[in-house]
Amino acid sequence: MSASRTERLLNLLIALLNTRYGLHRSELRDKVYHDTSGNDVAFGRMFERDKNDLREMGFDVETLTDMGWSEDDPATTRYRIGKESNRLPDVQLGPEEWTVLLLASQLWERAALGTAAQSALRKLQASGRMTEVQLPAGVQPRIKPAGQAFDDIVAAMHARHPVTFTYLAGSTGKEEERTVEPWGLGSRFGQWYLMGYDRARKAARHFRLSRITSAVTTLAREQYTPPTDFSIRAELDRLPELPLRTAVVDVRKGHLLDLRRRAVQDTGEQARGAPGEGWDRLILEYRDPEVLAEELASYGPNALAVEPAELAVAVRRRLQAAAGFSDAPVPAYTFAVAARPRSARKGTSEDQLKRMLQLVPFLVHNQGLHIRDVAHHFGVTREELEADLRILICSGLPEGYPDDLLDIQWEDDHVFITQDLDLKKPVRFTVAEACALLTGLETLNGLPDLPGGGALESVTLKLLAAAGEEGLRAASIAGPQVAPADAATHATVRQAIESRSQLHLTYLSPQRDAVTERDVDPLRLYSLDNTWYFEAWCHLVDGLRNFRLDRIQDVHPNGAPAGPHVAPEGGVPAKLFTANDDDTTVTVQLTRQGRGLAEDYYAERTAELPDGGLVAEIRFGNTAWLPMFVAQHGGSARILVPVELADAARDWLAASLDNYDR
Secondary structure (H helix, E strand, C coil): HHHHHHHHHHHHHHHHHCCCCCCCCHHHHHHHHCCCCCCCCHCCCCHHHHHHHHHHCCCCEEEECCCCCCCCCHHHHEEHHHHHCCCCCCCCCCCCHHHHHHHHHHCCCCCHHHHHHHHHHHHHHHHHCCCCCCCCCCCCCCCCCCCCCCCHHHHHHCCCCCEEEEEEEECCCCCEEEEEEEEEEEEEEEEEEEEEECCHHHHHHHEEEHEECCCCCCCCCCCCCCCCCCCCHHHCCCCCCCEEEEEEEEEEEECCCHHCCCCCCCCCCCCCCCCCHHHHHHHECCCCHHHHHHHHCCCCCEEEEEECCCHHHHHHHHHHHHHHHHHCCCCCCCCCCCCCCCCCCCHHHHHHHHHHHHHHHHHCCCCCCCCCHHHHHCCCCHHEEEEEEEHHHECCCCCCCCHECCEEEECCCCCEEEEEECCCCCECCHHHHHHHHHHHHHCCCCCCHHHCCHHHHHHHHHHHHHCHHHHHHHHHHEEECCCCCCCHHHHHHHHHHHHEEEEEEEEEEEECEEEEEEEEEEEEEEEEEEEEEEEEECCCCCCEEEEEEEEEEEEEEEECCCCCCEEEEEECCCCCCCCCCCCEEEEEEECCCCCCHHHHHCCEEEEEEEEEEEEEEEEEECCHHHHHHHHHHCEEEEEEEEEHHHHHHHHHHHHHHHHHCC
């Protein structure tokens, strides 16, 4: 990260904000850039890049010309930024509205929109003190985006760049190269869909992200204009659900209890013939062959897709891709000396400047905070915060006097600001920030026991008004339905959390392929999309565990009070996987498509690879199911270390493919 570039952008911003008449390029070159190289072409390119960076941050850089003169003449062209054109309007929120907004901002468990949501929330907090709110137990849904493709398409869509990718067509079963102008992304029927203009077919089309079989490439040099009246929610409402179909699947005797539970009555027509010795034949209902193929592939040699043929082909394709990746040469990799925090990425000058522009108004409205608390609020270390503050106190008006510099003190570890140079109001929302918050609020609709009554509607209207044009573009993203499928089980667990009561569970564990009974002390509820979990202290294993609500066969209070457990670490949202001291550290290689798994499983160290993939160290409590993990992800993940686990996965895949060969 270049501190000099951050300082240059900040000084350019202050100069353009504090000029009424506007500054010529020559004045900026001399007083802000201090450029004496004489190379007009190089300076012109740098200045244009800096202007674009400021515009992407939400600042409207105005170009003014003397009457009758062209903008092409640098001597008669001036630049400025209107002091109010870039400001986020004041948004006053009550306690219930803050509660709803906090829930919405935490929906995005990972991905770029998670960072954008937190940035937007800090901007709202910067204009005043956030009311202290307590999130209610059992109301923390989260959205799980569809891997790296989701992030890449969102970034391209906000910048209005076309994208290319390889797509497995549902009608033909063939992979085809597609070039698409992305108009919107949304979740429906448990799947994420891209809606956009398909250039090859010269028509609007929808694409299921689960059928994208390559990395998404952004055509950064090209631009497009989406329809002005486009709404992804309206398009999804017109999307027909796939018809319900039946599949014939053979299952090894004594295995796959969860799959057996979902089997339907045999009509006699589709199950002609008999399974081989040691197998049972099941009839399953499904809608999307790719979704069922992913599940069946994970079961490896314990399941065999018989009919329809396209399902068997899809399973075999995944197994072959996983086997091929597992046998590929191991790339050279080096882990970083210190792991970056989860979801962290390398910082840039733009990131630092965005943070500092949130920092100044936050300090104006929160004078005297301890520097440790300020650093915690912005999710940085004290050293990083002090680096920001040192740049700020050296920034100000071109060739200004001491009073024309930002004035910040923190010598006694309490931070005060006395000169803000018109940076005391946060910058307006970016498109990504508006999308993250407004999509989150829309997703909360239908959630049971949502606090605040009409708070959801009121805070949505306030944010729409504050976001302006960027808020209207939030119609390009639509989240999934997050209401729990089993409201009764959800209510039982939530009541037990609130009353601190112990529960007795009858629980089906697909990884262990067994039904167990156990007593648990429930701690908190959360979800990924509409799949709900609760975290609890399990007395059967004497440790923290996470339980899926849809795998609970029976749950009821057993009359005992819950124990005095320490609140779970990590705050909200809860971790889906809880690390223990006796876990096995596994080194996995992930392709660019599968790199999001490193965050899903809370990788402790990662190493970037030249092809966009990465190698990750992940801790697993139970390693017996890792061959299922490799098979399920069909060529996006493989095990490198321990070697015996890698060999077990290869044997699992070979046995699975042998079933289909025979």
